[in-house]
Amino acid sequence: MALSTAEAQSALKDIEKTENRTAASQHGRASAPYLIMWGIVWAIGYGVTASMPQLSWIWLTLIAGGIIGSIILSVLQSRAYRRGGEFGWRYFGSFATIAVFLSVLATIMPPLDNNQVSALFPLIVGLFYSFIGIWTKGWHMLPLGLALIGLTALGYFAMPQQFLYWMAAVGGGGLILGGLWMRSV
Amino acid sequence: MPSSPSEGQPDQLIHQPVRLKIMSALKALPEREMLEFVRLKALSGATEGNLGAHISSLEQAGYIEVVKDFHKNRPRTRTRLTRIGRRAFEDYVGFLKGIIGEG
Numbered sequence: 120m121a122l123s124t125a126e127a128q129s130a131l132k133d134i135e136k137t138e139n140r141t142a143a144s145q146h147g148r149a150s151a152p153y154l155i156m157w158g159i160v161w162a163i164g165y166g167v168t169a170s171m172p173q174l175s176w177i178w179l180t181l182i183a184g185g186i187i188g189s190i191i192l193s194v195l196q197s198r199a200y201r202r203g204g205e206f207g208w209r210y211f212g213s214f215a216t217i218a219v220f221l222s223v224l225a226t227i228m229p230p231l232d233n234n235q236v237s238a239l240f241p242l243i244v245g246l247f248y249s250f251i252g253i254w255t256k257g258w259h260m261l262p263l264g265l266a267l268i269g270l271t272a273l274g275y276f277a278m279p280q281q282f283l284y285w286m287a288a289v290g291g292g293g294l295i296l297g298g299l300w301m302r303s304v
Numbered sequence: 305m306p307s308s309p310s311e312g313q314p315d316q317l318i319h320q321p322v323r324l325k326i327m328s329a330l331k332a333l334p335e336r337e338m339l340e341f342v343r344l345k346a347l348s349g350a351t352e353g354n355l356g357a358h359i360s361s362l363e364q365a366g367y368i369e370v371v372k373d374f375h376k377n378r379p380r381t382r383t384r385l386t387r388i389g390r391r392a393f394e395d396y397v398g399f400l401k402g403i404i405g406e407g
Contacts (some may be wrong), residue, residue, distance in 0.1 A: 121312070121313075122314055122400070122403055123403075124403055124404050127400040127401075127403035127404050128404055130319070131397070131401070131404070132402050133324055133325065133328070134324065134328045134397065137324075137325045137328035137329050137332070137347060138328050138329070138331065139332075140329075140347055141328070141329045141332035141339075142332050143349055144343065144347065145333070148378065182377040237375050253328075263329065272375075297345075304339070
């Protein structure tokens with residue numbers, strides 16, 4: 120029995136849909152451990168800075184730990200995917216680029232106060248996640264990125280006194296929940 | 305034996321909704337990468353028994369490879385496309401595109 124044009128189009132559409140879902144699922148699973156790890160880093164960093172401002176140096180330790188953790192995750196994913204880490208090295212490279220970019224930006228344009236510094240990081244990360252969602256098949260990153268940007272702005276303007284606590288809960292907690300969500304995609 | 309696109313018919317083994325989803329999902333992975341049964345079940349939307357039957361058909365045709373092992377003390381079933389399966393799927397897609405004039 121010969122296939123009609125409509126049947127052929129329908130089959131091609133089904134193929135594309137399944138391939139996209141699979142790719143989104145792959146991206147989600149690859150990025151989930153990074154989100155969870157950086158969520159923990161943020162929750163601890165903001166929480167400690169909010170309650171004990173004299174310990175703000177802890178960020179350096181936490182970020183160094185986060186970068187080392189990202190390298191380890193990248194290596195583990197490279198082994199798991201067998202082909203040199205189809206996704207692993209990209210995620211690691213992206214997080215490392217963000218870290219370098221933020222450091223240079225903060226040096227060139229030093230923000231005025233603590234809240235501005237604290238808002239800068241999640242805003243840039245939210246932008247990065249949104250771009251991943253728009254440009255790759257890992258579309259789940261888009262709502263996550265937009266939520267991060269929106270919630271950061273909300274906390275910054277609506278509760279400046281509790282902003283660091285807000286970021287510990289919403290920024291850190293949000294990344295952890297986002298990571299758990301991505302893992303289940 | 306699956307029919308070849310060159311005979312003017314789609315590969316009947318692939319041209320079945322659930323098997324088409326299985327092949328599409330596996331094709332979306334990098335070569336040699338495997339997909340766990342549970343994830344394939346979620347991606348294809350098939351029931352466990354139905355999926356198992358279709359996987360067996362594709363395995364018998366040499367289109368996919370099924371690997372069973374233990375992971376964290378739990379039995380795990382994973383599948384991946386074979387080289388023959390990858391080529392058959394590409395031929396199938398080419399056949400469909402030929403019908404709609406994109407081939």
